[in-house]
Amino acid sequence: MTYVITQSCCNDAECVELCPADSIHPAPGTPEYAMAEQLYIDPSTCIECDACLSVCPVDAIYPGAELPESMRPYLKINADYFVAR
Amino acid sequence: MSGLRVAVVGSGPAGMYAIGHLLAQGPEQVGSVTVLDRLPTPFGLIRAGVAPDHQKTKQVATGFGRLLTDPRVRCHFNVEVGTGITHQQLLDHHHAVIYAVGASGSRTLDIPGEGLPGSAAATEFVAWYNGHPDFARLSFDLSSPRVVIVGSGNVAVDIARVLTMPVDALRTTDIADHALEALERSAVREVVLLARRGPGSAAFSSPELLALAQRRDIDIIVDADLARVPPPDRYADRLKLTLLREVAARSPREGDRRIVFRFLSSPVEIVGDTHVRGVRVRRNALRRGRLVPTDRIDHLDTSLVLRSIGYRGRPIPGLPFDDRAGIVPNDSGRVHPGTYVTGWIKRGPTGVIGTNKHDAAETVAALLDDARSGRLSEPTGEFTRWVAQHGTAAIGRDGWARIDAHERELGARTLRPRIKITSIDRLMDVARGTGLPAVVDRWTT
Numbered sequence: 467m468t469y470v471i472t473q474s475c476c477n478d479a480e481c482v483e484l485c486p487a488d489s490i491h492p493a494p495g496t497p498e499y500a501m502a503e504q505l506y507i508d509p510s511t512c513i514e515c516d517a518c519l520s521v522c523p524v525d526a527i528y529p530g531a532e533l534p535e536s537m538r539p540y541l542k543i544n545a546d547y548f549v550a551r
Numbered sequence: 552m553s554g555l556r557v558a559v560v561g562s563g564p565a566g567m568y569a570i571g572h573l574l575a576q577g578p579e580q581v582g583s584v585t586v587l588d589r590l591p592t593p594f595g596l597i598r599a600g601v602a603p604d605h606q607k608t609k610q611v612a613t614g615f616g617r618l619l620t621d622p623r624v625r626c627h628f629n630v631e632v633g634t635g636i637t638h639q640q641l642l643d644h645h646h647a648v649i650y651a652v653g654a655s656g657s658r659t660l661d662i663p664g665e666g667l668p669g670s671a672a673a674t675e676f677v678a679w680y681n682g683h684p685d686f687a688r689l690s691f692d693l694s695s696p697r698v699v700i701v702g703s704g705n706v707a708v709d710i711a712r713v714l715t716m717p718v719d720a721l722r723t724t725d726i727a728d729h730a731l732e733a734l735e736r737s738a739v740r741e742v743v744l745l746a747r748r749g750p751g752s753a754a755f756s757s758p759e760l761l762a763l764a765q766r767r768d769i770d771i772i773v774d775a776d777l778a779r780v781p782p783p784d785r786y787a788d789r790l791k792l793t794l795l796r797e798v799a800a801r802s803p804r805e806g807d808r809r810i811v812f813r814f815l816s817s818p819v820e821i822v823g824d825t826h827v828r829g830v831r832v833r834r835n836a837l838r839r840g841r842l843v844p845t846d847r848i849d850h851l852d853t854s855l856v857l858r859s860i861g862y863r864g865r866p867i868p869g870l871p872f873d874d875r876a877g878i879v880p881n882d883s884g885r886v887h888p889g890t891y892v893t894g895w896i897k898r899g900p901t902g903v904i905g906t907n908k909h910d911a912a913e914t915v916a917a918l919l920d921d922a923r924s925g926r927l928s929e930p931t932g933e934f935t936r937w938v939a940q941h942g943t944a945a946i947g948r949d950g951w952a953r954i955d956a957h958e959r960e961l962g963a964r965t966l967r968p969r970i971k972i973t974s975i976d977r978l979m980d981v982a983r984g985t986g987l988p989a990v991v992d993r994w995t996t
Contacts, residue, residue, distance in 0.1 A: 473758045474607040478568075478905030494909040500902070503756040503787045523611045536765050543757070543790060550786040 467530035468509035469518060470544050472537040475504035475526040481518035487511045490518060491547070506547040554582025555922055556930055558645040560632050562588040563595020564904045565894020566651030567615040568911035574621050580919070584624050585645065585934050589631040590684065591946045591978040592954060593619065595653060597904070598971075599683040602709040603724035604716070605762070606968055611904055616955075619948055627938060628946040629979070635943050638869030638890075644934035646927040647889050647918050650870070651911075654862035654877060654895040660701060663820045665858070669827030673706050673859030680713060682727030682971035684978065692826070693737040695854040699830050701818050702859030703746035704754040708763055710857060711742040715769045715808035725962065725969045741809050743851060745816040745830075749837050750775045750795050751783045753814075757790045763810070764798050770809035773799040774816075819848065821856050830856055862900035884914025888926035891918050950982030957981050 471481075471490075482490045482505065489511040492498035507518070507527075519527045528534070530541060557573055559566045566586065573581045592598060597612045619626060630636060632650075641648050657672035659665060669692050678686035698714055700707045713721070718734050746753060750773070753760075764771065777796050783789050795812070803809065815835040822829045834847040864877040870890065873880045878899050879892045886892055893914040894907050902910075921927055938945060946954075958969035972978050 473762055474605070474610075475758070476608065476611055476904040477902070478611075478908045499909075500906070501785070501787070503903075504758055523614050524607050525610065526607070539761060546790070547786055550789070 467514070468512040468541075468544070469507050469514055470528050470530050470533055470537070470540050471505050471507055471518075472526050472528060472533075472540045473504075474524040476524050477502060477505060478523060479505060480521045480523070481505065481527065484517045484521050486515060486517060487513045489513075491551075506544045508548045509545050510548070554578050554580055555646045555918075555927070556583045556585070556644070556934070557581060557918070558585040558587065558641050558648045558934070559651060560587050560641070560648065561595065561651035561653060561894070562586050562593035562615075562628070563651060563653055563894065564597060564611070564615075565595075565653065565897075565907040565911060566649070567594065567618060568908040569649050569651055569893050569915055570618050570624065571614075571908075572912050572915040574618060574623060576919070578623060580922075582623065584621075586619070586624060586626050587630050587632060587636075587641075588628045589635075591629040591950070591975060591982060593626070593628060593951060599678055599681045601681075602677075602713060603681065603721060603726035604712070605709075606724065608904070609968075619951070624948070625935065626946070626948045626951060627943070628951060629975070630943050630945050633868040636941075638867070640937065641934075642889060642928075643931050644937055645930050646922065647891060649884075649891045649893055649914060649918065650867055650879065650886075650896055651892070651894045652865075652867060652896050654864040654900040656863040656865045656877070657858065658861045658863050660818060660858050660860065662818055664823060664827070665821055667821055667823045667827050668825070669823065669854050670821050670856045670858070673700065673702065673710055673857045674862060676710055676857050677706060680726055680730035682725075682730075682973040684973055684975045687727065687729060687973035691733065692854045693733060693739050695852070696738055696740040697851065697853045698739050698742045698855045698857065699818075699851055699853045700742060700744045700857045700859050701830075702754065702861075703744045703812060703814075704859060704861075705756055705759045707744050707857075707859040708755045708759050710859065711744055711810045712763050712766070712769065714739050714742050715810055716766060717768055720768075722965075723967055725958075725967060725971055727971055727973055729973065739808070741811060743811045743813055743853075745818060745832060746812060746814045747817050747835065748814070748842060749780060750777055750812075750814050751780045751792060752788055753791050753795070753812075755791070757787060757794055760791060760794050760798070764794065767804075768807055770803040770807045771798045771801070772803070772809055772811040773814075774811055775814035815842075817844070818856075822850070827854055827856055829853055862895065864896045864899070867896070883917045884910075885917040885921070888921045889928060944979065946979070946982045953984055954978055954981050
């Protein structure tokens with residue numbers, strides 16, 4: 467099950483650089499990044515490797531199976547971003 | 552070559568990310584970094600802006616704190632550039648100076664009554680509840696049942712949430728004690744947010760609305776015809792509209808305080824003689840995608856109006872200033888070789904905390920490029936010597952570590968992350984270790 471970025475995301479994008487599967491978007495330097503409310507993980511490519519989770523300064527990232535109840539909506543919010551693109 | 556000596560003015564996210572990029576260079580490139588802040592405490596809006604019930608967001612300060620422990624970093628807190636030291640003096644003692652001073656002013660509404668007691672900037676209210684020493688003595692009239700906030704961005708939503716959530720939920724945060732006491736006595740039952748635009752282009756972010764919506768102890772009323780809004784183009788706007796429809800469909804609970812999002816509403820006048828008594832609000836309409844004023848004017852009773860319509864940069868003595876944009880004019884962060892800006896004073900008050908990391912990378916790259924091309928002047932003296940000779944009441948890394956440890960220790964007794972000290976004198980006492988029981992210095996032991 468994919469990893470998920472939640473409410474406290476600060477867009478520092480440390481995770482984007484570290485993600486070996488290039489699953490986290492939008493990336494700094496793109497026009498979408500400047501306007502982004504948060505960053506999102508693509509569930510179709512996430513390999514659940516922990517790289518993003520370990521580097522997040524605000525603990526915004528969870529393995530999908532361990533999402534706290536209050537953060538459940540972010541499962542769909544992350545996935546929908548890639549459908550919408 | 553012993554490496555560049557760089558001064559960074561301001562230790563909020565913009566300044567701290569710049570320091571991070573500077574320290575990522577080897578000591579042969581960057582020899583020392585002087586960090587100055589006009590307050591005795593670092594980290595800018597992480598401490599004084601981020602809402603007290605968003606502690607997770609404040610965790611970003613942990614990494615910033617680690618940067619301050621680098622042996623190449625020298626902290627000079629409680630020093631204001633422009634009064635304590637001039638730009639030229641700073642430049643004389645460093646190869647380069649980076650300003651990361653943010654946007655501490657606020658935009659004005661320019662409507663009648665804005666200057667009345669009871670009308671204030673949202674940023675003042677935020678600084679007050681977060682214990683910023685310059686705002687700790689302010690008081691806000693929470694004696695009437697309604698507060699009106701002009702604006703509907705994340706700052707407005709933060710304030711609305713703090714004013715309506717049960718006070719008990721704030722007792723476990725680091726909200727300033729004076730704010731906690733005022734909120735305990737508050738008569739506020741309703742906070743109205745005036746949003747100029749329609750619900751298809753709301754100013755708050757969806758994570759901010761979700762965080763509010765998760766609080767089941769606050770009723771959220773959406774004053775807008777959500778059924779007729781055409782689907783917005785941007786993902787974030789569509790998501791916000793979906794979330795607004797979800798919260799609008801909930802039934803209010805008896806006894807809860809409430810937040811009203813009043814879309815398509817612009818204030819035309821703040822009413823009162825010696826104090827605010829109300830606001831006159833004009834309805835806007837959307838005609839073929841364009842916002843137009845209508846003839847409908849409503850009156851809302853209130854004794855407190857907070858304008859939350861954006862921050863604004865302030866001029867820096869000795870530097871050029873673009874008064875229209877509220878920024879220091881710059882080219883990729885370069886004001887001129889040797890002088891740089893980053894963060895809100897560079898690009899205006901946009902983006903979130905991490906946006907500043909990439910902004911700072913660009914500024915530091917411009918600085919290093921100037922260094923390689925020989926465009927930076929050699930410093931004429933040691934800054935630490937200048938400080939010693941001029942006897943400024945600066946707080947160093949150890950002083951801040953004592954404040955930090957002391958505040959956390961006070962908080963730990965009541966299960967709070969910290970209890971903030973809100974007076975400069977008291978902060979200075981703690982930093983100097985005078986009149987206090989010994990506290991463990993977590994950074995040096």
